[in-house]
Amino acid sequence: MIAELGHAALIIALCLAAIQTVAPMLGSFMGYSNWMRLGYSLPLGQLLFVAVSFVCLAAAFLSDDFTLKYVAQNSNTELPSYYKISAVWSAHEGSLLLWALILAGWSAAVALFSRTLPLLLGARVLSILGAISVGFGLFLLLTSNPFERLLPVAPLQGADLNPLLQDIGLIVHPPMLYMGYVGFAVPFAFAIAALIGGQFDSAWARWCRPWINIAWVFLTLGITLGSWWAYYELGWGGWWFWDPVENASLMPWLVGTALMHSVSATEKRGVFRSWTLLLAIFTFSLSLLGTFLVRSGILTSVHAFATDPERGVFMLAFLALVIGGSLMLFALRGPAMQKVAAYSGWSRELMLLINNLLLVSAMTMILVGTLYPLIADVLELGKISVGPPYFNFFFVPLIVGLVVAVGIAVFTKWKTTEGRLLLQKIPFPLVIALLSALFIPLFLGADSQLFSYSLSAALTLFLAVWLIATIASDLREKIGSDRARMAKLSRSYWGMQLAHSGLAICVLGVGLSTAYDDSRELRMHPGQTAQVANYQFQFVGTDKIAGPNFTAHRGHIRVLQQDQLVTNLYPEKRDYNSGGQVMTEAAIDPSLTRDIYVSLGEPLGNKAWAISLQVKPFVRCIWLGGLMIALGGLLAAIDRRYRRRSKHSSAIRGGA
């Protein structure tokens, strides 16, 4: 019964979305203002009904209703109830429902917080969001209905949630990621509305900016969480695999980052207008493309999702309609490219352009690498897989260039910057960075010998210190000795500096953990000791333990440093009762400067085990940096400027 209620709610939501698509758009052309205003109330109704539908599905999971195919496939009576909730979005149908819910949420947010927009623009933005909702609603109901029953013969027990997904990381990671993906639908809708109306000025850019920032913050958090989850849950100690699914999330992030920077130039200086529009379209298109790649099963991935050609065809048609349609609109209505006379020399505009070129190149190279196996296959060039070496080869130089440019950009001004000024400011951070790169690696190597000097560590330190030093010297210049000036700096300025510092920390983590990573895979008997980096690992033995829905072999490893006990680690090899799946649960002793990472491999008989011992210096900085970047984006999004202006304009309207 509950399931039918959820199903019905979903159909009502689809109908509301259909009206939301048609009425405000027609109204905007015919001049019916009440039709246009309809666009502001419908999203709230749509949100209500999708939420009802979502709650119904969650209730079906909680009550172990295995007559629902989706519940039977992804849950089990033994599953703890918090995992029953997260199981709602653990597979295809439920994730799409989450997509729809989040999209309805964003549409409602736009309806609520954009009352100060000109009615014409607001109505069109909401109409376009409605159209995307219709697409996803149809996709859900026609090809991926989570409320499908398994009648008359329903199983007594469910197949269980994939043990990999039974984890706190998976409770929060997909919603964050989807908030980001779907959030970019808002700037996309703004861009399409602007193309239809033929108006995109700095006001348009200012309205867009907070939405871009917030979506980007969620995407950043989603990617960071995903990387952290892969690190501790997959049990091999890697944090990024250049897997198609990961690439699918990184591509919109890169272009979204480019968009965030380009729109600032559009707001402040009115430049890059067509470029900003195009980036807004690209960012959301890549989110959709990512969903398509992941959900159609067109590429192989460690994230093995169920595949279904019918869904693939539907998604591709939807993609062609949305992306093809918007690019066609862009081609027909887009503003002609501007002459490059508005800025010159080492202006901030030029630096933003460099930033955009590097980010978009990085995205393109990832897109090519991700799709190349598919293209080669279609062209009958044979089955090819593109691995990490390709991605690292192209990605690393682009990021190195980006970091250097970020440091210089901090010193530049809009319109033009005197070269002399730059020459005064650059040497100080440059010298500090060079000195750090030269000397710090001498003390970081495992045995402090000259031979352990690592060039990649030197490059990493150069980049990170360069970035931090440029930020520090800019802050010193802006604040000086007068503390009171600190308060005058805007939140978006602090946000920028925080996000850029986060980038430095992240680079530090990536570079140093790669350069100084030390790992051994060994066959160990109880009592045996092994040395990795500066630590001794003593394998005490294993025992058997029982969890709520699994039994496990739990290893005990004592970690010592110069005969002092550092920590006891208990890695597990879990055997899940329901599907007989075996999971490796790594044990980690975390700290900011190094992680000790231990996982159990195979039992080799005679109480001996294959054991993987790893010491990863500074690996935690990767995610710390990611969090700082997200926080910086959030600070910039809540800048007073956006709210003050909106209050101001609503006051005017109220008076008139």
Place this chain on the structure above:
Amino acid sequence: MNKIALFIPLVLFATLSLFLLKGLDRDPTELPSALVGEAFPAFSLPSLMDESLLSTDDFAGEVVLVNVWATWCFACRIEHPMLNQLAHQGVKIIGLNYKDQPQPARQWLEDRGNPYLFNIVDQQGSLGFDLGVTGAPETYLVDAQGIIRHRRIGVLDQAVWDREFDQRYQQLLSEDQ
């Protein structure tokens, strides 16, 4: 000129869509059996019955069948009597217990008879990956030099044996002597 440039993204996307459409018809997990004519990939994995480590040395110098199986594989139940029969006729068969649990696997051999000289435990599917295994059952014919001579995806029954394996197997045996 400027106006034409605006169409570039659209054209690029249209091209991409064509590839995506074509790609939908293909199965990315389908791996070529490129290993026929090549050496059996090196491995070092535990044995199912005792706890020794196995490698290619354990069947070097012999003409063998390597059979990929698992307890979760329904078709393997159908195939099993044929393997027992072949073993009875003196064909040397090595099992590759693929992504399986050791305990049920041992039980399986106890219940249905054990046609294998020994079983390689490939719980993670690493050797299976090197071999390009698409699923179970699969059977490889490996010669005395450790070169893969033939590969069968799916159930090996009498008809398949007569059609694809018998002649090759006899020929390899006679070459070996």
